[in-house]
Amino acid sequence: MVAVRDNRRMLGKLAVVAVGMFAFGYALIPIYQRICEATGINILSLSERQVPGVGAAGKDAKLPANTQxxxxxTITVEFDANARGPWEFKPEKRSIVVHPGELATVMYEFRNVQSRRMTAQAIPSYAPNQASAHFNKLECFCFNQYTLEPGETKRWPVVFYIDPKLTKDVKTITLSYTFFEVGGKAPAAPAGSVALAAGQRLS
Structure with missing residues (x-):
């Protein structure tokens, strides 16, 4: 009988330990999140989420989720498009309003209206100039060159966030792209047109 009581007592202790370990493990995630929020680490979380339609090949790409x-x-981001050639190039939206640190996506559409194949690339520019150091693109068609068949239309994403360290006097940022055909002379970044766009609100 003594042995049976000892076994039951030991079993009870083991059950309490098991429950305590489970509760501790369950509490680790919110504790970790509280520590990150308190210390300010993890501007971008290591956890990933799926963003449909992102990627040069049109496949889903994994992007880090914002935590800070x-x-x-709020910052108004305006989008401008300049086509140096006989083709159509435009943003899906003229402007959006974002919070610093917030992940955002805007689509650009390009159409080759020529009767021949072409290869082209985009050059980005920013207004005001100091915003360029704080405008972080995670995915952008400007990273690559693209070949389009006659009459072919492509839609490409720009996935970005604005660093919260951007000075608070900047209320509006204009992101401008100039699309030019590869093989010809690459034009300079359209600083004049961007400055104009920064002073005039796009409709």
């Missing part, structure tokens, strides 16, 4: 967003500020 400055909800006290």
């Amino acid at each position: 967003i400055d909800y006290s500020r």
Whole structure:
């Protein structure tokens, strides 16, 4: 009888230990998140999420999810498109409003209206100039050259976030792209047109 009581007592202790270990493991995730929020580490979380339609090949791409967003500020991001040639190039939206640190996506559409194949690439520029150091693109068609068949249309994403360290006096950023055909002389970044766009609100 003594041995049976000892075994039951030991079994009870083991059950308590098992429950305590489970509770501790379950609490680790919120504890870790609280530590990250308190210390300010992990501007971009190591956890990943799927963003449909992102990627040069049109496949889903994994992007880090934002964990640090400055909800006290908003920045208007305007999108401009300049086509140096006989083709159509435009953003899906003229502007969006984002919070610093917030992940955002805007689509650009390009159409080759010529009767021949062409290869082209885009050059980005920013206004005001100091915004370029804080405009972080995770995915952009400007990273590569693209070949389009006659009459072919492509839609490409720009996935970005604005660093919260951007000075608070910047309320509007204009992202401008100049699309030019590869093989010809690459034009300079359209600084004049961007400055104009920064001073005039796009409709």
